[in-house]
Amino acid sequence: MSGMTMSQKILAKHAGLSHVEAGQLIEAELDLVLGNDITSPVAIGEMKKFTKGGVFDKDKIALVPDHFVPNKDIKSAENCKCVREFAIKNKITNYFEVGQMGIEHALLPEKGLTVPGDLIIGADSHTCTYGALGAFSTGIGSTDMAAGMATGKAWFKVPSAIKFNIVGTPSKWVSGKDVILHIIGMIGVDGALYKSMEFVGEGIKNLTMDDRFTIANMAIEAGGKNGIFPVDDIAIEYLKEHAPGKSYDVFEADADAEYDAEYTIDLSTLKSTVAFPHLPENAHTFDNIDEIKVDQVVIGSCTNGRIDDLRCAAKVLEGRHIAEGMRCIIIPATQKIYLQAMEEGLLRTFIEAGAIVSTPTCGPCLGGYMGVLASGEKCVSTTNRNFVGRMGAIDSEIYLASPAVAAASAVTGKLSQPSELGL
C-alpha cells in the first residue's frame, strides 16, 4: 500500500476511509458547495427534479452572483433574480448580494469560508483556487452542484498527482502569475488532466498568499483536478485574520506518496512570462518577442484582482500615465479589496494614470461586459484564459500576464515589462 498525497488524504477523510488509491471511485461528504449567477440557475432548475426537496445544509452552500453582476442585461437580471429567490427561500447563509459580493474565488477565502482540509466543489472551473489554503477544491458543473446542494455528497475518482518542488526566491516583478504561466507552458493545457497539482518545497515561503491563490487558481488551465499547497506559517497567519476561531485539519503528503511526475521550479530563474493567443500554454518571456501593440489592459479577476496585485500595478502606474488610445480597466476583486485600495491611495494612482476602476465583477474576463474587445483588438490581461473569442470578437487577441506586465503595457501601449520603464 503506497502513501497518500495531500489531496488523497483529504478525499479519504471525507469518504470515511483510512486509505484511498488513485483511480478509486468514492463518495465523499462536502464542506462547501458553490455556485455563481451563470451556473446556479441551471442547478436550481435541476434541484426541482429531486424527489427529496430542500438543501442539505443552509450554512454549507455559497451563492455568489459575480459574472454578469451588477446585472448587464434583462436576461442576466432574471438569472440573478432566480438565484436570489432560491437563496431567500432556502435561507442560504452565504448568499452575497451586490454590495457584499466580490469575485467568488477572492471572496470566499476572505470570508473565512475555505479552510485547510475542507472538501469543496463549485460550479465554476476556478474553484481550484482554495487549494492555496490546503483544501481540496475542484470545479464541477451545474448538475453536480445541484446534487451537492441536495445531498451534501459528490462522487470522485481519486486523482493521481504531479509534484512541483518549489525552490529559490523570485526576482523583483516576478509573481505567482509568472510561476503558473511558466508551469503551464512547460506541461501544456492538458499536462495535468484528471490529476492533482501539489506544490511543495522550501521556496513556498517566498510566495505570498495572493501568489498562491493565483497559482492554485490556474491549475485548471493545465487540466488539473485541483491544485494544493501545504499549510505553513504564512497560511496560518492568513487564517488567523480571515477565519478566526474556525477549526481545520492540516494534511501533509506521506513520504512514500507516489507521483506521476515530479518537477523542480527554481523561482530565482523565472522571468516575467506572457501566454500568447490562443492557449495558456503559449508561454513566452520577453527574450524572444517582437513589438506587439496593445489596445486594452485588464487588471483584475479571480486570478489577479487581489490587494497584492493592485499594489503591484500601482507601483508601476505611480506618477505615470497610460499610453494615448489605451483603455486600462482595473477591477478590485472584492469590496474589501476595493476599500483597502482606496485607503492606501491606489485608486487615486490608477485614476490619475488614466485607468478606470470598476466595482467587483468577472465582466471582461469572459467577454461578458465592462471591456469587450472589437475585431482585431489586442488586450494584455491578468485573467486566466486567452481562448479564441474569450473576451469579445473572435479575431481579437488576449495576452495573459502578471499585474506588473499588464500595468507596464498600459503605460507604453505595447506588450512591456516594468524594466522598460526603468523600474
Place this chain on the structure above:
Amino acid sequence: MKAAKGTVFRYGDNVDTDVIIPARYLNSTDPKDLAAHCMEDIDKEFVNKVQAGDIIVADKNFGCGSSREHAPIAIKAAGVSCVIAKSFARIFYRNSINIGLPIIECEDAPDNISAGDVVSIDFDTGVITDETTGKTFKGQAFPPFMQKIIDSEGLVNYINSKE
C-alpha cells in the same frame, strides 16, 4: 444504452467551452437558445448543417476551460448523438454524463475518421464503426458506476432512484 449513428463534424485539439458556447450567450439557460449558437466561434456553419444524430469527433482535451454545463447542453440540444475524442477535460466529461450526453474516449478513432464520414457507436461494447471506410475502433467503456448514472439518464434520476 442505445446506439448512435450520424455524420461526422471533425475538430482538433483543445476545443474549449468558450467556443462551444460563447459566454455572450450565457445569459440564457434555455437549451434551444444555447443550441442556436453551438460551436459558433469555431465553426459558424455548424448550426446550419447539423442534423439530429450527427457526431462530433475531436482530438485531445475536448471541452477544456469553463465549467459551464451550457456547453454539453448546447451540443445535446443541437441534436448531436455522441462526442468522440482522444481525451476530454474532466469537468466536461462529468457534465456530459450528468446530463446524459453520450461521450466516448478513443485514442485511435479520431486519427482515422474524416469530416463527413458516417459513423456508428455501440455503447454496450464501446465499438466505433466508420461506415464510410469500414474501419472499426474500440472506445473506452465507462466504469460500472458511471454506467449506472448513464442508464438512469443522468445524475438526478440516479440519486432519486437510490432513495
